Amino acid sequence: MKEMRTTYDPREFEDKVYAGWMESGAFSAKIDPDKVPFTVMMPPPNVTGQLHIGHAMDETMQDIVVRFKRMQGYSVLWQPGVDHASLATEHKIVEKLREEGTTKEELGREEFLKRAWAWKEQYGGRIVGQLKKLGSSCDWSRLAFTMDEKCSRAVREAFFRLYEAGLIYRGSRIINWCPDCKTALSDEEVSWSEDAGHFWYFNYPVEGSEEVITIATTRPETMLGDTAVAVNPKDKRYAALVGKTLILPLVGRRIPVVADDYVDPAFGTGAVKITPAHDPNDFEVGLRHKLPMIRILNDDGTVNKEGGEYEGLDRYEARKRIVEDMDALGLLVKVEDHTHNVGHCHRCNATLEPLVSKQWFVSMQTLAKPAIDAVVKNKTKFTPDRFAKIYYNWLENIRDWCISRQLWWGHRIPVWYCEKCGAEIVTPKDDPTVCPHCGCTHLSRDEDCLDTWFSSALWPFSTLGWPEETPEFKYFYPTDVLVTGYDIIPFWVMRMMVSGLRYTKKVPFRDVLIHGLVRDEKGRKMSKSLGNGIDPLEVIEQYGADSLRLALISGVAPGNDTRMSAAKFEAARNFLNKIWNASRFVLMNVKEEEVPADLSAIKLQPSDRWIISRLMTTVREVTLALQKYDLGIAADKVMSFAWDDFCDWYIELSKPALYGTDGERKRQTLGVLLFVLKNTLKLLHPFAPFITEEIWGYLPGAEGMIITAEFPRYNSRLAYREEAKAFEGVIELIKAVRAIKVATACPPAKKVHVYLVAEPAQLVSAKRLVGVNKQSILRLAGASEIEFAESGAAAGDKAVSQVSTIAHIFVPLGELVNLEEERARLQKELERAEGEIARAGGKLANQNFVTKAPKKLVDDERAKLEKFLDMKKKLEAQIASL
């Protein structure tokens, strides 16, 4: 047998262990009619992205669930994949081109796409390697890409179906435009921030009079596109002006004064300039009053030919010039500081321009209804369920989804236009060559791409081959659980639900497990600009992947944000070191011994039954917690069992047997140690897969790999309830003696003689329990001898005592005892007992409690009262004897 290294060093084996899993085929999903499928779709990270701590948490949670289910015997498919991330990726490539001194327009579409694919090839594998470092047990042979053939086919089909149903339309709307990325963005892609700006007050002269109307604006340059000024119909100040015509300064355009409820008379001057082409509200006003829409900006944010003399200026330059010019004309009334919410591009952070533009939209309202119903009817459940409310909130207030992007990297919109008759042609599969309306062969394809999320929305079934009814689709769909952060609900969860129900008539997943954000130790979001990001790969390098995983889930409640710091990684690493050494200890003692293979061949001692009982309780708790996706609680239960019960108690208790002369007893104890260790490792495996697999390889009689071993099952025959409870008395006894020694400043190395005085009724069982465990008790309590006596007098005058469940403990400490301190200590004990008596007595004196509370509780209180009354009596006697 190989020897384990003396220290836990994850770098030593993690890569090797992962390679072993890959080789074994343990990750590969199989269609097995005899098994129940369990499917998880990995949220596809950006293909050229890098693993960050948020991914690490998301992946860890999925891997825990997947490994648990795999060990439970399900036929597991964890489908991995990567996303083309249209805007993010294109943005990076454009950046690179800029560094090279060129642009995508100069390159042209074809050449640009070549560069993009090359970029994807260069960085596409990076994230996959990083996921492997983390231990992700997904089926890599099925690695999907949102732009691969399968997914593209699904995108095409989905678009076709929606188009045919009239749910995709093309129209002019105000959209969020990023002048840097030169594309439209969906509402969800806008990030808002409070920016310091100004409020400029301008006078617009009334035609044919000396009168003026004062408006206020935060974006003076948009006045170039003004086609009206609006006031509230109830506003008496302006009533006379409604219907009059204004002369738009600098431009000279004649524009009307209109009355519209949209205007708040109390805000600003109560008169609003209306720029229908550059503001969503103004757009609505424009529609209501049939105002012209004049777009004044080019795609790059410069003023277009509508701007007259301002043409070609950047929007901010134009703003400056216009304010100066208005001032020169005496039409600038005043300037105020003003902070307001401004939309920014979530990719490049440029200030967005709302502008009117022709885009493709999906009408969401009819699609949203089934998605709401499915959650109402519990076909899909959110964990924690409060996120269902967030989900409803979104879907109930949904607006149409702008799906076209002025990008090249992505799924090109599958719409062709006939150059002759102008017909729109959409086909489900093959590209059209002839116009079905006029027979013309001059067709041109729409230049734009689809929003990345359009393909992501199909992920749960496009990866399984939909629209084909593949065996995979039939077996693995619908999927079981989707794990993602709450920030992705509107982008992704919602849209998958909508598309899943629309195309497959089924919910795409039965459970949605939502987690929070990983923050830094001060609770701040991690960001590049703050430089407070934690690189998961560095953590893996320093502490190992298992430590990272444990740190990410322990002590975290579902859906809550969590703070990460080196302290947490260290704590996790320390725990794993404990496991490593405990295993090493067991193995060191096994050596050449013939250890019984299973429990039935072992004559179990009280301590054996106690640890097995604790193991069973833990198995039940962990299984339950995992089924409820309470991963933090599950990890906590395994860890405290492993450390507190197994390491600190059972291993210590077992030492006398291991170091003793009774070979049979030694082998039997080793049998129990191995049994408990194996089960502990299995319980721990979903959380810390590497170390458990590595140790598994050293264990005698451990067959195969732990990754495919069966997850421990609760066995009621091994629960040993009564015996375990009785054994707790031994633990209490040991603790009591230890406490006495510390409290009396007895040197740890000095062994004490312990006398026990038991109640006659308990004497026999107490003697048996103490007798069987005598050597362990002596060792753990630091005692030289332990014996039963008639009374405390046996311990002599200067004895210290403690009341415990099994017996009243007396320890003679001779000259070491400081009588004053001992009296104070006992007095404190007495006060505690009296407090308990008062509490229990008070409760029992309450007639309402006695009659209305459950009988068991009342009985328990009575028992407690008696116990403490007895304790009080003994303590008083002890104090009196000092």
Add this chain to the structure above:
RNA sequence: GGAAGUUUAGCUCAGCCGGGAGAGCACCUGCCUUACAAGCAGGGGGUCAUAGGUUCGAUCCCUAUAACUUCCACCA
């Protein structure tokens, strides 16, 4: 303006069905006890944000208040 969340030990956070408040870290006291000092043993520390209510009984349920966080809306 709408919605959700949080408030528990010095810090970070757990706490399932209402029935004596928990962990890790930090702190204090001892220990290099032949698996582990990344460790062992013992210990101190909490009006469970505030005020009401329901209940025999509330950290937990209800109402209100306060503080903080996040998402949505986006008055030019």
